[in-house]
Amino acid sequence: MGQQEQVATSLAGAVSEEISASLAPVDAELERRYPGDPGTRQPVHTVYVPGDAFTAGTIRSWGDQALALLDEHAPDASSFAAVLGLSDELAEAVHSRVRAKLEREPIEDLRVDFEDGYGPRPDAEEDETAARAARLIAQAYRNGTAAPYMGIRMKCMEAAVRDRGIRTLDVFLTGLMEAGGLPEGLVLTLPKVTYPEQVGAFVRLLEAFEKAHGLDAGRLGFEIQIETSQAILATDGTATVARMIQAAEGRATGLHYGTFDYSACLGVSAAYQASDHPAADHAKAVMQVAAAGTGVRVSDGSTNVLPVGPTAKVHDAWRLHYGLTRRALARAYYQGWDMHPGHIPTRYAAVFAFYREGFEQAAARLTRYANRTGGDVMDEPATAKALSGYLLRGLDCGALDIAEVARLTGLTRADLETFASPRRGNLTASAQ
Numbered sequence: 001m002g003q004q005e006q007v008a009t010s011l012a013g014a015v016s017e018e019i020s021a022s023l024a025p026v027d028a029e030l031e032r033r034y035p036g037d038p039g040t041r042q043p044v045h046t047v048y049v050p051g052d053a054f055t056a057g058t059i060r061s062w063g064d065q066a067l068a069l070l071d072e073h074a075p076d077a078s079s080f081a082a083v084l085g086l087s088d089e090l091a092e093a094v095h096s097r098v099r100a101k102l103e104r105e106p107i108e109d110l111r112v113d114f115e116d117g118y119g120p121r122p123d124a125e126e127d128e129t130a131a132r133a134a135r136l137i138a139q140a141y142r143n144g145t146a147a148p149y150m151g152i153r154m155k156c157m158e159a160a161v162r163d164r165g166i167r168t169l170d171v172f173l174t175g176l177m178e179a180g181g182l183p184e185g186l187v188l189t190l191p192k193v194t195y196p197e198q199v200g201a202f203v204r205l206l207e208a209f210e211k212a213h214g215l216d217a218g219r220l221g222f223e224i225q226i227e228t229s230q231a232i233l234a235t236d237g238t239a240t241v242a243r244m245i246q247a248a249e250g251r252a253t254g255l256h257y258g259t260f261d262y263s264a265c266l267g268v269s270a271a272y273q274a275s276d277h278p279a280a281d282h283a284k285a286v287m288q289v290a291a292a293g294t295g296v297r298v299s300d301g302s303t304n305v306l307p308v309g310p311t312a313k314v315h316d317a318w319r320l321h322y323g324l325t326r327r328a329l330a331r332a333y334y335q336g337w338d339m340h341p342g343h344i345p346t347r348y349a350a351v352f353a354f355y356r357e358g359f360e361q362a363a364a365r366l367t368r369y370a371n372r373t374g375g376d377v378m379d380e381p382a383t384a385k386a387l388s389g390y391l392l393r394g395l396d397c398g399a400l401d402i403a404e405v406a407r408l409t410g411l412t413r414a415d416l417e418t419f420a421s422p423r424r425g426n427l428t429a430s431a432q
Contacts, residue, residue: 033294035294036293036421038295039420042396045109045338047062051112051118059147061341063344069342070345077094077095077096084346085319101348110149114126115156116261134176137183139179141183149187152169154166154189157202188221193224193244194230195240199224224245226287232282232283241287253295253297256299260273263279275302275336276327288331299333299335300333301337302337303324303343306340307342329354354399359408366391370411370419385420385421391405392413
């Protein structure tokens with residue numbers, strides 16, 4: 001060994017202590033405002049079904065309709081790959097996994113809609129529909145036919161529909177409580193939010209329900225839909241969406257981009273209202289930056305071009321939806337909306353192709369990082385976090401299998417979760 005270095009310092013320990021004491025409020029603020037990703041599964045899509053159309057068989061019906069469309073318009077791996085431009089290496093794996101997903105879990109996140117998809121109804125009718133939704137969702141969780149995530153989208157907090165929205169939420173949540181309690185996968189969606197004060201009012205509403213039923217404070221979370229320009233930029237020039245996240249007091253779980261309401265708000269003509277419009281890109285970029293580190297996830301919107309009609313028209317709609325989904329994934333929008341059973345084959349095809357085509361490279365890079373071996377890319381902890389997060393998302397949706405991930409990386413799921421975030425790793429460890 002060489003000569004031992006002499007270590008000398010100039011600052012007294014009190015200097016460090018003084019600096020730490022001065023930054024203690026900042027440390028606490030960082031922890032409160034930026035807790036990081038919650039470490040739970042994020043669904044790849046949300047399916048909206050009008051309240052009056054939702055039945056006990058909705059989820060299975062969507063899966064069956066999607067399979068029937070595949071059988072009619074792309075009956076095998078090669079024909080499906082030709083429509084979407086998949087490589088020969090991906091064709092069979094993607095096609096077989098899509099079919100298996102449609103048979104096993106066709107919908108990952110379902111929202112029974114009482115807003116635009118449902119519209120104004122007589123109060124007695126909406127009451128009955130909300131009560132029925134609660135009964136059917138509770139029943140689905142009991143018998144194992146539920147989607148991983150389910151809930152409702154109520155009417156917004158604007159004056160004209162506020163009371164109706166509050167009552168619908170109350171009827172729905174009370175129905176769940178009477179049917180055995182709130183399911184773990186419950187999700188609530190608050191649409192057309194324009195001011196942070198509307199978010200704060202919704203928080204107070206949820207607090208009142210929790211107190212009425214003796215629930216733990218914070219048990220009820222919710223998504224915020226961004227459908228107006230004012231939700232992105234306030235009159236004083238601030239980013240309203242960032243203030244909305246703070247107004248939610250830790251209850252916000254997601255920000256969902258509303259493609260058509262937002263586009264119309266900016267005056268975009270109907271023919272150009274799409275999730276890849278520059279106005280949409282700007283809104284989602286602001287949402288993404290505002291949500292980064294807060295634990296709130298961002299979801300893309302939808303396309304209203306439906307895969308119906310003759311085969312050529314179905315194929316065109318599939319290509320459009322596939323391309324928009326792949327575009328969103330590349331921009332780190334890992335969730336979107338699907339409007340029709342015909343959208344879910346291409347939703348899963350895009351998601352599965354995205355994770356499978358980058359799987360081997362991600363696995364190799366993470367393995368080199370974990371083993372401290374060299375390679376042609378110098379990765380840092382932040383990149384290891386992204387690589388492991390990529391693999392975990394692939395596992396969660398069914399694009400990847402844990403056996404093949406372990407074979408290429410030598411890592412367990414718990415290892416991946418530790419790399420993705422200490423918080424996520426700790427959640428897994430505590431559950432074992």
